[in-house]
Amino acid sequence: xxxxxxxxxxxxxxxxxxxxxxxxxxxxxxxxxxxxxxxxxxxxxxxxxxxxxxxxxxxxxxxxxxxxxxxxxxxxxxxxxxxxxxxxxxxxxxxxxxxxxxxxxxxxxxxxxxxxxxxxxxxxxxxxxxxxxxxxxxxxxxxxxxxxxxxxxxxxxxxxxxxxxxxxxxxxxxxxxxxxxxxxxxxxxxxxxxxxxxxxxxxxxxxxxxxxxxxxxxxxxxxxxxxxxxxxxxxxxxxxxxxxxxxxxxxxxxxxxxxxxxxxxxxxx
Amino acid sequence: xxxxxxxxxxxxxxxxxxxxxxxxxxxxxxxxxxxxxxxxxxxxxxxxxxxxxxxxxxxxxxxxxxxxxxxxxxxxxxxxxxxxxxxxxxxxxxxxxxxxxxxxxxxxxxxxxxxxxxxxxxxxxxxxxxxxxxxxxxxxxxxxxxxxxxxxxxxxxxxxxxxxxxxxxxxxxxxxxxxxxxxxxxxxxxxxxxxxxxxxxxxxxxxxxxxxxxxxxxxxxxxxxxxxxxxxxxxxxxxxxxxxxxxxxxxxxxxxxxxxxxxxxxxxxxxxxxxxxxxxxxxxxxxxxxxxxxxxxxxxxxxxxxxxxxxxxxxxxxxxxxxxxxxxxxxxxxxxxxxxxxx
Numbered sequence: 001x002x003x004x005x006x007x008x009x010x011x012x013x014x015x016x017x018x019x020x021x022x023x024x025x026x027x028x029x030x031x032x033x034x035x036x037x038x039x040x041x042x043x044x045x046x047x048x049x050x051x052x053x054x055x056x057x058x059x060x061x062x063x064x065x066x067x068x069x070x071x072x073x074x075x076x077x078x079x080x081x082x083x084x085x086x087x088x089x090x091x092x093x094x095x096x097x098x099x100x101x102x103x104x105x106x107x108x109x110x111x112x113x114x115x116x117x118x119x120x121x122x123x124x125x126x127x128x129x130x131x132x133x134x135x136x137x138x139x140x141x142x143x144x145x146x147x148x149x150x151x152x153x154x155x156x157x158x159x160x161x162x163x164x165x166x167x168x169x170x171x172x173x174x175x176x177x178x179x180x181x182x183x184x185x186x187x188x189x190x191x192x193x194x195x196x197x198x199x200x201x202x203x204x205x206x207x208x209x210x211x212x213x214x215x216x217x218x219x220x221x222x223x224x225x226x227x228x229x230x231x232x233x234x235x236x237x238x239x240x241x242x243x244x245x246x247x248x249x250x251x252x253x254x255x256x257x258x259x260x261x262x263x264x265x266x267x268x269x
Numbered sequence: 270x271x272x273x274x275x276x277x278x279x280x281x282x283x284x285x286x287x288x289x290x291x292x293x294x295x296x297x298x299x300x301x302x303x304x305x306x307x308x309x310x311x312x313x314x315x316x317x318x319x320x321x322x323x324x325x326x327x328x329x330x331x332x333x334x335x336x337x338x339x340x341x342x343x344x345x346x347x348x349x350x351x352x353x354x355x356x357x358x359x360x361x362x363x364x365x366x367x368x369x370x371x372x373x374x375x376x377x378x379x380x381x382x383x384x385x386x387x388x389x390x391x392x393x394x395x396x397x398x399x400x401x402x403x404x405x406x407x408x409x410x411x412x413x414x415x416x417x418x419x420x421x422x423x424x425x426x427x428x429x430x431x432x433x434x435x436x437x438x439x440x441x442x443x444x445x446x447x448x449x450x451x452x453x454x455x456x457x458x459x460x461x462x463x464x465x466x467x468x469x470x471x472x473x474x475x476x477x478x479x480x481x482x483x484x485x486x487x488x489x490x491x492x493x494x495x496x497x498x499x500x501x502x503x504x505x506x507x508x509x510x511x512x513x514x515x516x517x518x519x520x521x522x523x524x525x526x527x528x529x530x531x532x533x534x535x536x537x538x539x540x541x542x543x544x545x546x547x548x549x550x551x552x553x554x555x556x557x558x559x560x561x562x563x564x565x566x567x568x569x570x571x572x573x574x575x576x577x578x579x580x581x582x583x584x585x586x587x588x589x590x591x592x593x594x595x596x597x598x599x600x601x602x603x604x605x606x607x608x609x610x611x612x
Contacts (some may be wrong), residue, residue, distance in 0.1 A: 017544050017545070017563070017564040018562060018563060019563070020563060021411050021412065023407075023412050030414065044544075044545045100407045100408045101407060101414075103386070104377065104387070105380070105381065105386055105387075108381075135409065135544060135545045136544070137407065137408060137409075138389075138390060139389060140368075140373060140377070140389040140426075141376075141377035141380075141387045141389055144374070144375070144377035144381070145377050145381045145387075148349075148382060149381065153345060153346040153349065153455060153457075154345065154346060154457055154458050155345040155374065155375075155378065156374070157373065158374075160538070171461075173464060174370070174374075175370065175539065176371075176463070177369065177370055177475060178471075178473055178474070178475055179465070179466070179471060179472065179473025179540070180463055180464065180465040181465070182343060182370075182462075182463055183460070183461045183462045184459065185458065185459050185461050186457055186458040187457040188457075196538070197538040233386070233418050233420045234386075234416060234417075235416060235417045235418070235419075236414055236416045237414075237415040237416060237417065238414060238415045239407070239412055239415075240413060241412050241413075242412070242413055242570070245589045246575070246589055246590060246591065246592055247592075248587060248588050248589055248590070248592065248594050249592065249593045249594070250582055250588075250594050250596065251593060251594065251596065251597075252582060252596045254595070254597070256598065256601035256602045256605055259578070259602050259605075260602050260606040261605075261609065263555065263576065263595075263606055264606055264609045264610060266553070266574075266576065267478075267479060267512055267553070267555075267610075
């Protein structure tokens, strides 16, 4: 049995993981120093979700992928120039903060309302994808709340694999403690999957895909709805970097045997 | 007046995992510092009586339970229904729960159902002047905040390993059962099993004292101009066996595997340490052949004592991040370490 899916991926931009991040206080609460200047990328786990969605759509005729992204419009546009070349999708943009300090409930409300308003959305075909948490912001709560607001009670987090069975049921591998996976079987859509790394490599840039995507990306960015997240009821007393600098002892002149002895002694201590 | 509930699920044989005792400890300390508060426990599982009994000698004044075969499974729909029902009956205003994979999947959704808020990655809970605050991590352990909330119920997910476990002993607890009527729609998902490596192939050991991290250097050309991947594999696996260590890896090393290159076959993304991997908690960590940058360093946040072996004395990861950096050939050092450990 082949089901055409409507796959909505929630994902936004984050500072490039190689950047050093430093908190500061802004008039609206904590923020990152020079946040708008930091190079941005698509959130890595959301990226995996997008690539998995595109792969599923490719193998399930009639399926379609949307990317719902909440972030500053200008930064979204920059990142989409690259992401749009990876896989086919239709962008639905929200112009608002992509800060890690925003309240997950408010972010989820904005995303869920946007998903619900996608024209022609059929809940019986709906798969909502996203990262199991942002690989930068790391709230670990947004997707679950999006699911709740959309009335989806088949939710899976830390997903590394999705298999569509011949009878239309979905089989998921979810990360659990101790390097194990829980195997779950769900009757079918609607379902929400928060992806971990998955199994797919990042697709190579394909300019043709980029050209097709950009036809919808630019209009989507132009009509991105301004979205304000007030952080109601949440008060930050302090945000700080943990002390992490250690006095490193550099040992250069010992033989491998001496080092091994020292390490074994340390391990056994 | 706050009603603090510790929400827990049972494990096999109706036992409670260590993270539950840690959450109970955090909640008990909060209860102690919050005058007039109540401390109760909610348990979900096939059978919860034994679990309640195992923590009966605690300051908890009341136990609630949702039981039955439907609640034995780690499944969103049934777990959410059970947690929601317990919180409503207990009139909980503050929910302290261990951030196990099972609860992490469900608790933010429960907060949404109850009209409350959820905070994750919490490593500290305190109260002063009647006001509750939490310490939590942002940006994947890069920065830590202290914050308060006005919304209730406030669901607080405690990171496992961040608290002392409650030493409360066993006794006999009286559990008030809470009925949950499940619609058929709540049973569309079935847990069909757990997939794990064979016992002797399991390299991830959360309870190990030592984290052993391998970097891409293990697969690079060595002084003789050749790669020595089979030798590296043996050295690493022998060490894990002898030291009972948990195996971590840099992203670059596991990515090489994903790209189809012949590298260390026992490594997967589950071993990856760092921003897009795990941030495990171990007393000690030994890094080898690793040249990790900032995203990798994030994964070491909760490792106590740190040592590294690298041929590069200016290794950006080790300098300032490790306590000791041995400038040496990890192949030679680890061969001798294995010899000493198995002697």
